[in-house]
Amino acid sequence: MTRPALELRGIVKTYGATRAVDDVDLDVVAGEIHALCGENGAGKSTLAQIAAGKLAATSGEIARAGTIGLVRQHFELAGRLRVWENVVLGREPQRGARLDARAARARVSDLATRTGLHVDPDALVESLPIGLAQRVEILRELDSGPSVLVLDEPTAVLAPSEAEALFATLRALSRAGTAILVITHKLSDVLAHADRVTVLRVGRVTLRADAARTTTETIARAMVGGDLPMLPARAAVTVRKRLVARAIGTIDGRLRDATFAIGAGEIVGVAGVDGNGQSELVDVLAGMRAHTGALALDGDELAPGDPRTRIACGIRTIAGDRQRDGLVMAWSVTENAALGDQSRTEMRRGPLVDRAARERRARAIVAEFDVRTPSIATPVAALSGGNQQKIVVGRALGFAPRVIVAYAPTRGIDIGAAALVHARLIEARNDGVGIVLVSFDLDELFTLADRLVVLCGGTIVHACAREDFDRPRIGAFMAGLSS
Ligand SMILES: Nc1ncnc2c1ncn2[C@@H]1O[C@H](COP(=O)(O)OP(=O)(O)OP(=O)(O)O)[C@@H](O)[C@H]1O
Ligand SMILES: [Mg+2]
Numbered sequence: 001m002t003r004p005a006l007e008l009r010g011i012v013k014t015y016g017a018t019r020a021v022d023d024v025d026l027d028v029v030a031g032e033i034h035a036l037c038g039e040n041g042a043g044k045s046t047l048a049q050i051a052a053g054k055l056a057a058t059s060g061e062i063a064r065a066g067t068i069g070l071v072r073q074h075f076e077l078a079g080r081l082r083v084w085e086n087v088v089l090g091r092e093p094q095r096g097a098r099l100d101a102r103a104a105r106a107r108v109s110d111l112a113t114r115t116g117l118h119v120d121p122d123a124l125v126e127s128l129p130i131g132l133a134q135r136v137e138i139l140r141e142l143d144s145g146p147s148v149l150v151l152d153e154p155t156a157v158l159a160p161s162e163a164e165a166l167f168a169t170l171r172a173l174s175r176a177g178t179a180i181l182v183i184t185h186k187l188s189d190v191l192a193h194a195d196r197v198t199v200l201r202v203g204r205v206t207l208r209a210d211a212a213r214t215t216t217e218t219i220a221r222a223m224v225g226g227d228l229p230m231l232p233a234r235a236a237v238t239v240r241k242r243l244v245a246r247a248i249g250t251i252d253g254r255l256r257d258a259t260f261a262i263g264a265g266e267i268v269g270v271a272g273v274d275g276n277g278q279s280e281l282v283d284v285l286a287g288m289r290a291h292t293g294a295l296a297l298d299g300d301e302l303a304p305g306d307p308r309t310r311i312a313c314g315i316r317t318i319a320g321d322r323q324r325d326g327l328v329m330a331w332s333v334t335e336n337a338a339l340g341d342q343s344r345t346e347m348r349r350g351p352l353v354d355r356a357a358r359e360r361r362a363r364a365i366v367a368e369f370d371v372r373t374p375s376i377a378t379p380v381a382a383l384s385g386g387n388q389q390k391i392v393v394g395r396a397l398g399f400a401p402r403v404i405v406a407y408a409p410t411r412g413i414d415i416g417a418a419a420l421v422h423a424r425l426i427e428a429r430n431d432g433v434g435i436v437l438v439s440f441d442l443d444e445l446f447t448l449a450d451r452l453v454v455l456c457g458g459t460i461v462h463a464c465a466r467e468d469f470d471r472p473r474i475g476a477f478m479a480g481l482s483s
Contacts, residue, residue: 003065005030005179006051006148011060013046013203015382018374020046021057022203028148028179030065033170035190035211036183038200039223039414040386041372044183045073047200048150051181066147073152073183073385073412074323075137079126083119084108087140111139116165130321130408131157131274131440138166142173149173150181153385155189156411157320159273159440161479167193185386185414187216188443199223224416231423235430237450240264241299242434243315243403248284248293249458255280256458258293262403262434267425269449270438272478277458278407278438279320285405285436286310286317297402311340314402318392318409320438322385326392329381333373336380336391337362341399365394369420385412393421397428404428407438422448442471456480 004027013021021043028034038044049055051062052070077086084105093103108121117135119128125136134157141149149170155163167189174180184190190197191211199207199222207214207222220228242264249256255277262268272278283289287310295302297313307317319326327336338358341347347357362376369390373383380388389412396404406425410418425448429435439445445452446469454462454477462477464470476482 004028004063005065006068006181007061007063008047008051009061009063011047011050011062012058013043013050013055014058016374019203021050021200024060024200024203024205026051026181026198026205028181030147030177030179031174032195033167033174033180033182033193035194035197036181036200037185037187037190037197037219037223040390040412040417041202041384042200042223042414043203044200045152045384048152048181048183051148052150064148067144068148068150069141069144069146071138071141071149071151071154073156075133077125077133077136077140079124081125082121083123083125083128083136083139084121086125086136087111087121087143089140091144107143108139111143115139115142115169116162117169129275129279131159131162134158135162142169146178148179148181150183152183153185153412154182155184155186157274157408157440159478160442161475162273163189185412185418186441187219187415190219191216201225220415223414228416228419229423231419231447232426232430234426234450235265237266238264238432242266242297242432243285243436244296245285246294246296248281248291248295250280250284250289250291254458255284255291258455258460260453260460260463262436263450264432264434265429266450267429267435267437267448269445269452270436270455271442271445271452271474272455274440277455280458281455282317282320282405282407282436282438285315285403287315307340314400316340316396316401316404318396318404318406320407320411322388322392322411327380327388330379332362333366333371333376333378333380333383333391334358334362337365337376337395339395341395344399346399361398365391365398368424369394369417386414386417389413390417390421393424397424400431401428401433403434403436405436405438408440409437410439410441410444418444442474446471454478 006028008026011024050057052068087108088104093100105121119132119135194211197209197211241261243262248258284291287305287307371387371390410421451465453460
């Protein structure tokens with residue numbers, strides 16, 4: 001047998017008392033797509049960073065044949081630079097002593113076309129929604145032509161068609177001899193696209209299998225060490241309207257003429273490829289952006305607001321980019337759990353902050369969502385991505401919201417925790433909350449939504465009720481093939 005392109009032996013990584021990675025062996029051979037699965041905090045990102053040489057292991061041995069590229073779970077892109085500049089950064093084509101911008105742009109355009117990861121090479125990265133930023137991050141690593149490519153949850157914010165295109169690209173690379181390790185929570189992708197799968201649980205390997213000879217149930221059990229929570233039954237939808245949007249749009253025209261209503265106790269799913277008006281829609285509802293058209297909450301016209309006043313009237317947002325909009329990374333779990341609720345009477349004693357109430361709130365979220373953290377005083381920067389996400393979700397569900405605007409709420413959450421979030425969202429719905437659910441995962445939309453609207457090119461191109469959900473039809477509207 002040929003030597004693996006990446007060989008990890010007895011890798012251990014400790015953070016204080018936490019054994020994030022605990023004696024892991026892993027091989028990835030040239031020509032294979034190897035999936036790495038495990039629940040939130042299992043040690044996947046830590047292992048990926050150690051494999052890529054970005055993080056030192058506490059002990060263990062690493063052997064690599066050739067160069068390694070790492071697509072990170074939380075991207076490190078230069079926001080003030082353009083897409084093409086980010087992709088070729090450090091590898092810029094030269095003409096004489098100068099950067100050949102034209103050649104660089106052409107190289108990036110060509111790579112985007114070949115891989116199906118379309119993005120405007122001249123866009124400023126800071127202006128991109130997270131799904132497009134993800135494409136840039138992937139393009140940058142592909143551009144370096146590594147012999148081992150590690151991808152940490154690359155499909156979490158991609159639409160199904162984009163994820164398919166990415167896996168097709170990965171397969172082509174693996175045929176050409178690249179060894180690929182891909183971290184994912186989407187077990188259907190593992191079975192459809194991987195050759196082998198390794199599962200971690202609390203830092204240790206709990207399963208090694210050929211993808212062709214295993215099942216999602218086997219992988220799920222190895223991940224969570226038991227059964228998944230069940231979804232609650234859905235109560236009947238009431239006719240009372242919570243939120244009515246009439247012809248809302250943004251000044252820049254990225255969202256246009258969106259008219260829809262959300263009932264009390266209804267989940268309206270928003271399907272579409274990221275970058276088609278979803279983030280604008282969420283920003284408008286959250287009060288983060290000026291808009292045209294009108295919004296009404298429980299029959300009252302909503303004044304153009306800021307996020308604070310929207311929270312005060314019961315509109316809560318689960319941000320798409322948790323690290324940018326949802327959390328203050330250097331702050332503790334307790335402080336983040338109170339974010340947006342600081343001025344609530346429940347969280348104050350007269351003019352003073354009620355520390356005990358804040359800590360109770362943080363403990364409640366930690367318990368309800370099984371947030372893996374050493375303590376509520378720990379900065380959220382030290383939590384794994386999925387555990388950070390659980391705090392954002394738990395916060396939005398507190399204090400009896402009237403409307404929840406959720407943008408990819410289970411992004412990066414493991415299947416056990418995702419099932420828990422789904423159950424909580426359905427409970428909130430059954431209690432009369434109106435929920436706008438933007439998701440790039442059709443399975444999630446089909447599981448949760450009472451109705452669906454499809455956004456394409458900034459407008460609603462299709463709307464349908466749960467009885468009429470049809471995957472190919474919705475896929476065609478998402479891709480702009482139907483109108
Ligand atoms: N810088 C750090 N300081 C302290 N603890 C850390 C740090 N980074 C990670 N950890 C801990 O190490 C463990 C593994 O984290 P890691 O990010 O590797 O998990 P993961 O499997 O990638 O999870 P997720 O699916 O949520 O992304 C977690 O318990 C986490 O809290
Ligand atoms: Mg991770």
